Amino acid sequence: MNFNNQYRPGAFGGLPVVTKNIIIINVIMFLLTQALLRTQQINLTDYLGLHYYLAPDFKPHQFVTYIFMHSTSDFSHILFNMLGVFIFGQVLEQIWGPKRYLIFYILTGLGAALAQYVIMHFEISGILDEVNRQIASPLMSAPERAELINQKYDFLNRNVIVGASGSLFGLLGAFGMIFPNRMLYLYFLFPIKAKWLVIGYGAIELFSGLRSNPGDNVAHFAHLGGLFVGVIIILIWRKNSSIFIKMNFIQKLKYNFQQQGILTQIIIANVAVFLTLNLVGNLSHLYLTPYVALPIGGYDFLLKFWTIFTYMFAHENLGHIFWNMVLFYFTSQVFFNILGQKKMLYVYVMSGLSGGALVLILGLLFPASFANSLLLGASAAVLGVGAVMAVYSPNYRVYLFGVVELPYKYFYLITFGVSTIIDLSVNTGGKLSHIGGALFGALYGYNLTKGVDIFNHNFLKNRKNNLKVASKNSNINDLGKKSYNSDQVMNEILDKISKSGYDSLTKKEKDELFKLSQKK
Numbered sequence: 001m002n003f004n005n006q007y008r009p010g011a012f013g014g015l016p017v018v019t020k021n022i023i024i025i026n027v028i029m030f031l032l033t034q035a036l037l038r039t040q041q042i043n044l045t046d047y048l049g050l051h052y053y054l055a056p057d058f059k060p061h062q063f064v065t066y067i068f069m070h071s072t073s074d075f076s077h078i079l080f081n082m083l084g085v086f087i088f089g090q091v092l093e094q095i096w097g098p099k100r101y102l103i104f105y106i107l108t109g110l111g112a113a114l115a116q117y118v119i120m121h122f123e124i125s126g127i128l129d130e131v132n133r134q135i136a137s138p139l140m141s142a143p144e145r146a147e148l149i150n151q152k153y154d155f156l157n158r159n160v161i162v163g164a165s166g167s168l169f170g171l172l173g174a175f176g177m178i179f180p181n182r183m184l185y186l187y188f189l190f191p192i193k194a195k196w197l198v199i200g201y202g203a204i205e206l207f208s209g210l211r212s213n214p215g216d217n218v219a220h221f222a223h224l225g226g227l228f229v230g231v232i233i234i235l236i237w238r239k240n241s242s243i244f245i246k247m248n249f250i251q252k253l254k255y256n257f258q259q260q261g262i263l264t265q266i267i268i269a270n271v272a273v274f275l276t277l278n279l280v281g282n283l284s285h286l287y288l289t290p291y292v293a294l295p296i297g298g299y300d301f302l303l304k305f306w307t308i309f310t311y312m313f314a315h316e317n318l319g320h321i322f323w324n325m326v327l328f329y330f331t332s333q334v335f336f337n338i339l340g341q342k343k344m345l346y347v348y349v350m351s352g353l354s355g356g357a358l359v360l361i362l363g364l365l366f367p368a369s370f371a372n373s374l375l376l377g378a379s380a381a382v383l384g385v386g387a388v389m390a391v392y393s394p395n396y397r398v399y400l401f402g403v404v405e406l407p408y409k410y411f412y413l414i415t416f417g418v419s420t421i422i423d424l425s426v427n428t429g430g431k432l433s434h435i436g437g438a439l440f441g442a443l444y445g446y447n448l449t450k451g452v453d454i455f456n457h458n459f460l461k462n463r464k465n466n467l468k469v470a471s472k473n474s475n476i477n478d479l480g481k482k483s484y485n486s487d488q489v490m491n492e493i494l495d496k497i498s499k500s501g502y503d504s505l506t507k508k509e510k511d512e513l514f515k516l517s518q519k520k
Contacts (some may be wrong), residue, residue: 019089055156067109112166115225170230296363297370312352351384351437358436380437387441
């Protein structure tokens with residue numbers, strides 16, 4: 001069967017069921033909104049459009065309903081959105097089936113909403129802080145304060161997101177990835193390959209969003225959010241698609257997580273906890289942080305014993321998690337090159353536990369200095385990972401900001417000094433946990449230089465070594481020699497790295513280091 005005949009957009013009556021119903025629902029909601037607004041002065045957008053989470057009119061269901069609402073003052077908004085769904089949606093639904101297609105459509109709409117939420121937060125937060133400061137001023141009279149509060153809520157309610165554009169951009173991105181060389185006609189006149197159309201539209205939206213024209217009411221970053229989520233979903237579905245077909249949604253999430261390396265799994269866990277704390281807190285006003293952060297300065301931790309572990313995966317502030325994960329990613333690359341990834345989780349957790357334990361002890365000894373505060377963040381664990389390499393391979397060459405070359409030990413000292421030593425009066429508990437995590441990492445790295453790996457340490461080893469066993473089996477001796485030779489080769493390579501840097505290794509030595517590190 002000819003490809004073009006199979007997937008050419010057809011008449012409305014021949015549309016797949018989900019695509020057809022999406023278009024019908026959007027048109028009905030558009031007409032209903034128009035009718036109620038003109039006859040009853042009821043604006044459905046106030047109830048179904050997505051409001052900012054602090055707005056009085058915000059409701060959780062709006063994350064889904066906004067996808068089916070459109071501007072009543074601009075007919076081209078719904079016209080071009082539904083035309084895009086008509087062209088691309090029916091093709092993708094025929095390939096995926098109705099269930100997967102609907103999931104994709106909703107998820108890309110949610111991704112678009114979250115992306116625009118981030119932009120709205122940065123645009124609105126400064127204004128709200130100033131308004132809240134004026135409201136809290138003792139110089140303001142009660143009537144003035146009430147009027148300002150009403151103006152604040154009116155301002156928040158005016159920030160509304162509507163439209164299927166985010167989901168449409170997700171469909172466009174999926175079409176471009178599945179049929180990258182398929183010829184499309186821009187404005188029905190200009191032929192262009194699908195992949196270039198996707199890239200071009202993405203670039204235009206990014207430029208338009210960054211330009212920030214005051215008269216522009218288009219949610220450009222929502223479009224980019226839908227496009228980005230759509231691309232991510234396609235990449236996930238492409239991987240082991242035959243296995244995915246047999247899995248339900250939870251099994252797919254679990255399978256995807258298990259397929260990642262230790263580094264990715266740790267970052268995913270941190271990001272997942274961060275999003276959960278912020279989304280649940282902002283949407284339902286349920287404060288979950290005390291259930292995952294480590295309480296210090298008293299004995300509350302005995303009732304929340306699990307927090308000695310969970311605190312190292314918990315963040316509330318975007319800047320906090322961003323810089324922790326950037327530093328963790330960088331230091332982990334160095335760790336992997338030398339020691340492999342199997343020890344990563346052990347060092348991360350033990351460094352976090354050491355940092356938490358140090359602060360707990362000091363909190364019990366000096367409770368007044370901590371005033372029942374909470375400890376959270378991955379800093380202690382991350383600095384512990386970095387300390388291992390600073391001690392074990394101090395002369396490994398790295399590039400600060402991608403420009404300045406220096407030994408890793410100096411990079412680590414700079415990082416530790418800036419994050420911990422400077423002004424201990426601020427975030428004292430957090431910085432003390434940094435010291436605890438770094439101490440464990442340094443101890444672990446020091447033992448490695450002495451040929452002792454705490455991770456694999458066997459306390460019966462010395463006793464067993466005193467036993468003299470005679471054997472005629474040459475295979476046992478050969479195995480011992482092979483293990484000894486591997487350790488000797490590894491030590492020689494590491495010595496060379498310490499003296500001359502990683503780049504001084506030959507290709508054979510780099511390959512050997514990689515093979516040996518995977519056995520660690």
